[in-house]
Each structure stands twice: as C-alpha cells, then as structure tokens.
Amino acid sequence: xxxxxxxxxxxxxxxxxxxxxxxxxxxxxxxxxxxxxxxxxxxxxxxxxxxxxxxxxxxxxxxxxxxxxxxxxxxxxxxxxxxxxxxxxxxxxxxxxxxxxxxxxxxxxxxxxxxxxxxxxxxxxxxxxxxxxxxxxxxxxxxxxxxxxxxxxxxxxxxxxxxxxxxxxxxxxxxxxxxxxxxxxxxxxxxxxxxxxxxxxxxxxxxxxxxxxxxxxxxxxxxxxxxxxxxxxxxxxxxxxxxxxxxxxxxxxxxxxxxxxxxxxxxxxxxxxxxxxxxxxxxxxxxxxxxxxxxxxxxxxxxxxxxxxxxxxxxxxxxxxxxxxxxxxxxxxxxxxxxxxxxxxxxxxxxxxxxxxxxxxxxxxxxxxxxxxxxxxxxxxxxxxxxxxxxxxxxxxxxxxxxxxxxxxxxxxxxxxxxxxxxxxxxxxxxxxxxxxxxxxxxxxxxxxxxxxxxxxxxxxxxxxxxxxxxxxxxxxxx
Amino acid sequence: xxxxxxxxxxxxxxxxxxxxxxxxxxxxxxxxxxxxxxxxxxxxxxxxxxxxxxxxxxxxxxxxxxxxxxxxxxxxxxxxxxxxxxxxxxxxxxxxxxxxxxxxxxxxxxxxxxxxxxxxxxxxxxxxxxxxxxxxxxxxxxxxxxxxxxxxxxxxxxxxxxxxxxxxxxxxxxxxxxxxxxxxxxxxxxxxxxxxxxxxxxxxxxxxxxxxxxxxxxxxxxxxxxxxxxxxxxxxxxxxxxxxxxxxxxxxxxxxxxxxxxxxxxxxxxxxxxxxxxxxxxxxxxxxxxxxxxxxxxxxxxxxxxxxxxxxxxxxxxxxxxxxxxxxxxxxxxxxxxxxxxxxxxxxxxxxxxxxxxxxxxxxxxxxxxxxxxxxxxxxxxxxxxxxxxxxxxxxxxxxxxxxxxxxxxxx
Numbered sequence: 001x002x003x004x005x006x007x008x009x010x011x012x013x014x015x016x017x018x019x020x021x022x023x024x025x026x027x028x029x030x031x032x033x034x035x036x037x038x039x040x041x042x043x044x045x046x047x048x049x050x051x052x053x054x055x056x057x058x059x060x061x062x063x064x065x066x067x068x069x070x071x072x073x074x075x076x077x078x079x080x081x082x083x084x085x086x087x088x089x090x091x092x093x094x095x096x097x098x099x100x101x102x103x104x105x106x107x108x109x110x111x112x113x114x115x116x117x118x119x120x121x122x123x124x125x126x127x128x129x130x131x132x133x134x135x136x137x138x139x140x141x142x143x144x145x146x147x148x149x150x151x152x153x154x155x156x157x158x159x160x161x162x163x164x165x166x167x168x169x170x171x172x173x174x175x176x177x178x179x180x181x182x183x184x185x186x187x188x189x190x191x192x193x194x195x196x197x198x199x200x201x202x203x204x205x206x207x208x209x210x211x212x213x214x215x216x217x218x219x220x221x222x223x224x225x226x227x228x229x230x231x232x233x234x235x236x237x238x239x240x241x242x243x244x245x246x247x248x249x250x251x252x253x254x255x256x257x258x259x260x261x262x263x264x265x266x267x268x269x270x271x272x273x274x275x276x277x278x279x280x281x282x283x284x285x286x287x288x289x290x291x292x293x294x295x296x297x298x299x300x301x302x303x304x305x306x307x308x309x310x311x312x313x314x315x316x317x318x319x320x321x322x323x324x325x326x327x328x329x330x331x332x333x334x335x336x337x338x339x340x341x342x343x344x345x346x347x348x349x350x351x352x353x354x355x356x357x358x359x360x361x362x363x364x365x366x367x368x369x370x371x372x373x374x375x376x377x378x379x380x381x382x383x384x385x386x387x388x389x390x391x392x393x394x395x396x397x398x399x400x401x402x403x404x405x406x407x408x409x410x411x412x413x414x415x416x417x418x419x420x421x422x423x424x425x426x427x428x429x430x431x432x433x434x435x436x437x438x439x440x441x442x443x444x445x446x447x448x449x450x451x452x453x454x455x456x457x458x459x460x461x462x463x464x465x466x467x468x469x470x471x472x473x474x475x476x477x478x479x
Numbered sequence: 480x481x482x483x484x485x486x487x488x489x490x491x492x493x494x495x496x497x498x499x500x501x502x503x504x505x506x507x508x509x510x511x512x513x514x515x516x517x518x519x520x521x522x523x524x525x526x527x528x529x530x531x532x533x534x535x536x537x538x539x540x541x542x543x544x545x546x547x548x549x550x551x552x553x554x555x556x557x558x559x560x561x562x563x564x565x566x567x568x569x570x571x572x573x574x575x576x577x578x579x580x581x582x583x584x585x586x587x588x589x590x591x592x593x594x595x596x597x598x599x600x601x602x603x604x605x606x607x608x609x610x611x612x613x614x615x616x617x618x619x620x621x622x623x624x625x626x627x628x629x630x631x632x633x634x635x636x637x638x639x640x641x642x643x644x645x646x647x648x649x650x651x652x653x654x655x656x657x658x659x660x661x662x663x664x665x666x667x668x669x670x671x672x673x674x675x676x677x678x679x680x681x682x683x684x685x686x687x688x689x690x691x692x693x694x695x696x697x698x699x700x701x702x703x704x705x706x707x708x709x710x711x712x713x714x715x716x717x718x719x720x721x722x723x724x725x726x727x728x729x730x731x732x733x734x735x736x737x738x739x740x741x742x743x744x745x746x747x748x749x750x751x752x753x754x755x756x757x758x759x760x761x762x763x764x765x766x767x768x769x770x771x772x773x774x775x776x777x778x779x780x781x782x783x784x785x786x787x788x789x790x791x792x793x794x795x796x797x798x799x800x801x802x803x804x805x806x807x808x809x810x811x812x813x814x815x816x817x818x819x820x821x822x823x824x825x826x827x828x829x830x831x832x833x834x835x836x837x838x839x840x841x842x843x844x845x846x847x848x849x850x851x852x853x854x855x856x857x858x859x860x861x862x863x864x865x866x867x868x869x870x871x872x873x874x875x876x877x878x879x880x881x882x883x884x885x886x887x888x889x890x891x
Contacts, residue, residue, distance in 0.1 A: 107783035181866045185840045188866045196642025246663030288733035345631045347552040377633040414634040440625030443876035
C-alpha cells in the first residue's frame with residue numbers, strides 16, 4: 001500500500017528518471033532494506049537510479065516539495081547502517097552514475113562519478129605508474145561515492161592515509177536540491193575545509209555526484225612478510241618495535257589463531273595453524289631502501305619472539321596473501337553461522353592491553369572471539385561468533401561488544417575507525433562526545449541539511465533518545 | 480609582538496590562562512555582542528581582509544601547554560598557543576617531526592597554522608596540515624566548547640571538525656587544543672639545485688618529473704632578485720629548480736643519481752648537489768620567503784601543477800622585478816611584488832592573474848598588502864570554490880553574532 005505522500009512523488013520521480021530507473025514493488029525494494037549491518041532493516045518506499053547530477057538535483061527537489069525523506073546509497077557494503085532508510089522515503093542509488101570522467105597524470109588527479117567501483121579505478125590506472133591509494137577490503141564491490149561518505153580506510157592507511165587524504169573536491173547536490181562545487185582538482189583553497197568536512201559525513205550533509213581524487217605514484221617495489229608468533233603479546237610488541245624505530249610500513253596487519261584456521265581452510269595458503277598470531281607486514285617505496293627495511297623488520301620480529309618470518313617469494317604470492325587478508329571476513333562463515341564485528345580503535349601502544357581485555361571478555365561471556373586487526377593503526381576488528389537462534393548468546397554478544405568498545409574509549413580510543421556510526425553506534429556518541437560537541441555537530445548538520453530530510457536519524461542521537469534501540473548484534477559480511 | 484603594533488581595531492587584549500577561562504570570555508563577549516579577535520603568534524594578521532569593527536583581542540599566549548606526548552604512538556596533544564618551534568623541538572627529542580614548515584616558527588602558533596591552513600614547501604612528500612590534525616577542541620562564537628576527532632590516528636566517529644576548522648581563520652571557533660599525528664625524521668636530506676636559463680626548460684623538467692622514479696619531497700622553482708642573494712644558488716642563472724630528497728642514505732643516494740641521470744637524458748643543465756649547510760640555508764629561505772612583509776604586495780596562487788609556468792610568465796609580465804617561489808609539484812606560486820601594481824589590484828589580480836589561475840582550476844589570494852589599498856573581497860580572496868550561501872549558514876550556526884574575527888573572510 002503506497003501512502004498518499006509517496007504517491008504524490010511517484011509521478012515526478014518517474015518523469016525524472018524514467019520508469020526503468022525506478023522501483024516500487026515490495027519484492028524489488030527489499031534488496032535495499034539494509035547495508036552490511038543487517039540488524040536493522042527497513043525498505044525504502046521508492047528506489048530511484050539517477051544517471052546524472054541534474055536528475056539527482058531534481059529528485060531532491062521533488063522530495064522536498066512532497067516533504068519526504070531521502071538518502072543516497074552506493075553498493076551498500078557499508079557496515080553500520082549508514083544507508084538504512086530509517087522511516088522509509090526515497091532511496092537514491094548512485095550505481096548507474098559509474099563513469100571515470102577523466103584521468104590526468106600530469107596533475108595527479110582523476111574525476112569519477114560516485115558509482116564507480118573502487119577497483120575499477122585501480123584497473124583503469126594499471127600500468128600508468130599511478131594509483132588511487134585507498135583500498136578498502138571491499139574494494140571490488142564498494143563505490144567511490146560510498147568511500148567518500150564513510151571516509152573508508154583499508155589495510156594500507158598506515159602509510160597512505162584514509163579517503164579524506166585523497167579527495168580534492170566534490171560536486172554535490174545539497175539538501176535543498178542545489179548543485180554545489182566544493183574544492184576541485186587544485187586541492188587547497190581558502191576558507192574552511194568543507195571538502196574534508198563532507199568526507200565521512202555518512203550521507204547526512206549532501207549527496208556527492210562527482211569526485212576529484214588524488215593519484216599517488218606507484219611504489220617501485222614491495223617487500224611483504226609474514227611474521228609468525230607464539231603469542232599475541234609478542235606480535236603486538238613487534239608492532240611497537242617497528243613503529244618505534246621510525247618505520248612506517250605500508251601495511252601492518254595482525255590475525256590471530258582463530259581467524260588463521262578459517263583462512264587456511266578457505267584458501268590453503270600454508271598458514272601455520274599452531275601459531276597464536278601472525279603479522280602481515282608490507283613495506284613499499286624505492287627499491288634502494290627496501291632490503292634494509294625488510295632486514296630491520298625481520299630483526300624486530302625475531303627480537304620480539306617471532307618463531308619465523310616468511311617472505312612473499314614473488315608478486316603472485318604477495319597478491320595471494322592480500323587476497324587472504326581482504327577476504328578474511330568471507331572465511332568466517334566456516335567458523336560460525338552468525339558473527340558480529342566491532343571496529344574499535346586504541347592508541348597503538350595499548351594493543352597488548354586491549355587484546356587481553358578482549359580475551360577476558362570472551363571468557364567472561366563465554367563467546368568465542370577471533371581477531372583481525374589493522375594493527376599499525378590500532379584499529380581492532382574483534383569478531384564475535386555466536387548462534388543467532390539462541391537468545392541468550394545474542395544477549396551475551398551484545399554485552400561483550402559493548403564492553404570491548406567501552407574499553408577502547410577508556411584507553412583513549414574510538415568506537416569506530418572506519419565503519420562509521422550510521423545507526424549501529426549512535427548509542428556510543430554520548431559516551432565519546434560531550435553534549436556540547438554533539439550540539440556543535442548538529443549546528444554543522446543543520447547548516448547543510450536544515451530540514452533533516454536527507455538521511456534522518458543517523459550519526460547523531462536525537463533529543464530524548466539514543467537512536468534506535470539495538471536488540472541484536474550485527475552479522476557483517478565484509479570489512 | 481605587542482598587541483599595540485597589530486593592525487587590528489582592538490580596545491583591549493585578554494590573556495586567559497586556560498581553556499575554561501577562554502570559553503567564559505567568549506561567552507561574555509557573546510552576551511555583550513563584543514567582537515573577538517583570536518591571537519595566536521600574530522604572524523598572519525595580514526592574511527585576509529582587514530577587520531574594521533572594534534573588539535577585544537583574545538590571546539592564546541598562556542594556553543600553550545603540552546597535554547600528552549605518547550611518542551611511540553606518534554601523536555602529540557598540545558594547547559593551541561604552543562609555537563611551531565616549540566613543537567619541533569619537543570618532538571625532535573624522540574626523532575619525530577610535524578612536517579609542516581611555516582615562517583616565523585618561533586612565533587607562529589599551531590592553532591594559527593591550522594586556522595590559516597598554512598603549509599610550506601614539503602607538500603609533495605608530506606601533504607598539508609589537514610593531514611596531521613586528528614583531534615581538535617574549539618570554542619564557538621556563543622562560548623560553546625566543542626571538539627572533534629580524538630587521540631587515535633584512525634577515527635570516523637562524528638563530523639570531522641579537524642577539517643572544518645582548517646582554514647577557518649578563527650571565524651567558526653577559537654581553536655584551543657589539538658592532537659597531531661607525527662612522522663619520523665628521515666635520517667638524511669639533501670637538495671639538488673638545477674640552474675635554468677628560461678621557463679621553457681623549467682616546464683620540460685617539471686613535465687619529466689611526472690614519470691620520474693625519484694620522489695622528491697619538495698620541488699621549488701625560484702626566480703627574481705630575492706634569490707640572486709641566496710648563497711646556496713648559482714647567482715648567474717635567472718631560474719633555479721631545486722629538488723629536495725629525504726630518506727635513508729641508500730634512498731637519498733639513489734634518488735640523487737637517478738635525478739642527475741634524468742636531467743642528462745633530457746639535455747637539461749647538470750644539477751649541483753648542495754652541501755648540508757647549503758641545503759639547510761636554502762630550506763630556511765624557502766620556508767621564510769612567503770612572509771615577505773617588507774614587500775608592497777605578496778600573493779599566493781593555487782592551481783593544478785601544469786598551470787604553474789604559465790602563471791609565472793603572466794606574473795612576470797606584470798612586474799618583471801618580482802621575486803617568485805613556486806611549490807611547482809603542488810601548483811602553488813608565491814609572488815613578492817617589487818612595486819605595488821600601478822594598474823591597481825582590480826586589474827592586476829581580479830582582471831589578469833585570477834583568470835589565469837582559473838584556467839588551471841585555481842585561485843589567487845593576497846598574503847600581505849601592507850598599504851591596505853584595494854583590499855576588496857574579490858581581490859583578497861579571489862573566487863571561493865564553495866557556495867557562499869552554504870558557508871554563511873555554517874558561519875551563522877557557529878557564530879550567530881558574527882563576533883569571531885568579523886570581516887576577515889567572505890561570508891555573505
């Protein structure tokens with residue numbers, strides 16, 4: 001049953017995008033009821049697939065005229081409910097705006113539409129000597145528009161930074177339906193850094209319709225190592241030793257035994273199943289310095305008690321290692337039918353303590369937890385395994401998750417390093433920030449989105465409530 | 480610097496001792512609708528339009544303490560009044576650096592550097608200040624203290640006030656405390672100076688660098704009288720392109736060899752590798768050049784790098800005696816005019832140089848104009864690449880009384 005308000009906007013929307021770019025039937029809309037955070041679900045009333053900025057602007061204007069909420073969506077790989085249509089409304093799916101509009105190597109930038117899949121840009125640049133640095137693990141599916149919305153990270157952020165460090169400018173449709181150019185290929189411009197403020201705003205400030213991204217010179221070479229440790233403590237000490245010595249590896253990832261077993265079963269890489277932790281360490285840059293860096297890292301690992309440090313023999317082996325790492329979450333299904341991933345961050349030197357806390361929490365709640373960390377950044381991904389048919393396990397997973405995130409905050413960290421707040425973590429915003437901080441955030445949102453029709457009920461707790469009540473942990477499919 | 484010498488319409492200057500007192504003073508000003516001029520190191524007060532409304536100076540001089548320095552986490556938390564030189568000294572003890580290089584570092588405060596988005600020659604290797612601020616505290620125009628980010632290097636919780644306040648010129652809040660990420664100091668750094676006879680050679684060299692395997696952290700194109708007196712450079716050449724490289728001994732030595740070979744292959748003049756002293760001396764000059772307060776007009780253009788040499792050509796047409804520094808790999812050109820342009824700023828900047836920069840997706844702003852002549856919104860700020868209506872709504876929400884640095888930036 002279509003509500004009268006929605007019925008009012010259907011005609012204009014059909015006229016703007018055409019019947020083939022509009023979904024109204026329940027069976028088609030259900031695909032868009034959630035992102036990778038599957039706990040909370042709600043179908044949008046209408047789904048539209050614009051193919052131009054002008055269409056996006058007209059859709060927004062039509063929604064405003066009918067007083068209907070609207071929100072953007074990319075590939076839906078986000079993990080915190082950022083594109084959950086709370087309260088329904090019109091979902092603007094940008095995956096049909098998928099052109100790479102320009103690649104300019106002389107000036108180190110590319111211009112893309114928001115629906116371009118992250119890895120397409122990598123592929124288009126292959127052989128050019130340049131690349132787009134942010135490479136989230138979901139890069140073969142996620143879109144650059146979505147990366148901008150969530151300020152995506154990935155395994156290589158330690159050296160190269162996150163999405164915001166690589167976005168020079170955007171074209172965006174504002175909440176009133178006007179089209180704004182903010183920043184541009186030259187990057188630095190006078191005045192407040194609105195491009196930086198838009199990146200990571202989870203679709204609550206504007207709908208990005210074009211992105212100028214910075215291109216980075218390809219490194220001349222790589223050295224990729226696998227440090228094998230008898231204990232997680234030893235592995236975390238090796239991380240501190242490497243960073244403390246003034247080295248910034250391109251990536252520094254940790255996986256514990258629990259996840260190794262699943263990975264080995266899935267990919268048969270040859271991971272030692274009796275190791276308690278492995279570090280996947282990659283240095284890149286000029287060939288001239290790489291062997292010295294490799295030797296130093298091997299030494300630091302050995303001094304920290306590594307049983308063995310293996311080297312990726314060639315590019316093929318290196319890519320296989322990264323494939324294992326990036327698909328780690330896909331392998332979890334082999335361990336448990338349901339799982340819940342957290343995204344806390346702690347100062348890097350707190351890793352041994354937080355890992356101990358995770359182990360204690362696992363024992364306290366009798367919930368198995370396996371770990372894959374962006375260790376160099378102090379970004380944890382503890383994965384809580386459970387059976388969602390058992391309400392008591394569900395409750396224990398919720399409590400254990402909360403305890404881990406609280407411990408991250410106590411250690412001076414954050415409840416989210418790269419997944420975002422969305423709807424999932426709204427309840428933690430009051431713990432991370434003071435009322436005055438949240439008020440300032442509302443001041444910013446209200447300047448962009450005064451009627452709060454654009455993606456309402458996200459990121460910021462509403463007065464008198466802390467977002468949606470969460471009754472079930474997230475079963476998340478990718479990182 | 481005493482506040483009496485400042486070019487601001489100050490009735491008095493307050494020097495709060497801590498962040499709470501500062502917030503209270505802002506709240507009091509809001510209650511009384513008194514304009515506030517935040518004062519860090521007072522090194523960039525010439526940047527932007529000259530405020531006209533009388534108000535109080537709010538000095539961060541005493542809000543300059545170290546809050547936390549967990550060196551092994553590569554982060555530093557300090558109050559916003561700490562100077563860049565103090566930060567550099569503090570973190571160097573642990574082999575670390577904040578690789579943002581600004582003039583008058585002994586005076587310039589970190590809060591001011593963020594508020595003005597001031598960045599030096601090392602952009603190609605290290606990026607800009609926006610890449611280093613991971614946590615920020617500020618007080619808005621109503622006296623509301625707010626913060627964003629945190630103390631960890633990766634964090635996407637909430638809106639990113641670190642970015643919003645970068646370049647905000649004290650108009651959206653008085654920055655009171657920041658957390659910065661740091662980088663290790665590389666073991667070695669050196670500079671190759673290439674003497675060039677004309678801009679065409681410079682263009683060829685810069686185009687060639689796009690495919691170079693070497694990764695210099697600074698690429699500077701220099702010309703004009705100022706550089707004729709620089710002992711580190713060959714004084715017979717009208718143009719100099721300097722390439723600074725850093726890293727391990729092996730990396731630096733490889734890059735020097737590689738760049739020398741590439742120059743030879745392109746039939747460009749041979750590079751001279753500076754001694755360590757010359758490298759440091761030149762670096763200091765490169766960092767200090769944009770201050771140029773004794774000059775009648777200093778401007779900064781920002782554009783895509785391929786537009787750099789065309790822009791320089793146009794600037795020299797207007798003032799053949801000007802001195803120029805281009806962060807050429809980043810598309811930034813600083814021009815110190817020898818004379819105030821006879822044709823006035825509306826012709827020189829608005830009519831000529833701003834359109835040239837715009838052709839390369841860029842803009843031109845005034846860094847200093849001691850005479851104060853013709854400082855219109857357009858000549859001072861050029862064309863802002865964001866809707867003014869949106870900027871103004873943000874300004875209004877954070878500073879409804881328009882009390883924070885009124886008149887400095889363009890808000891409609």
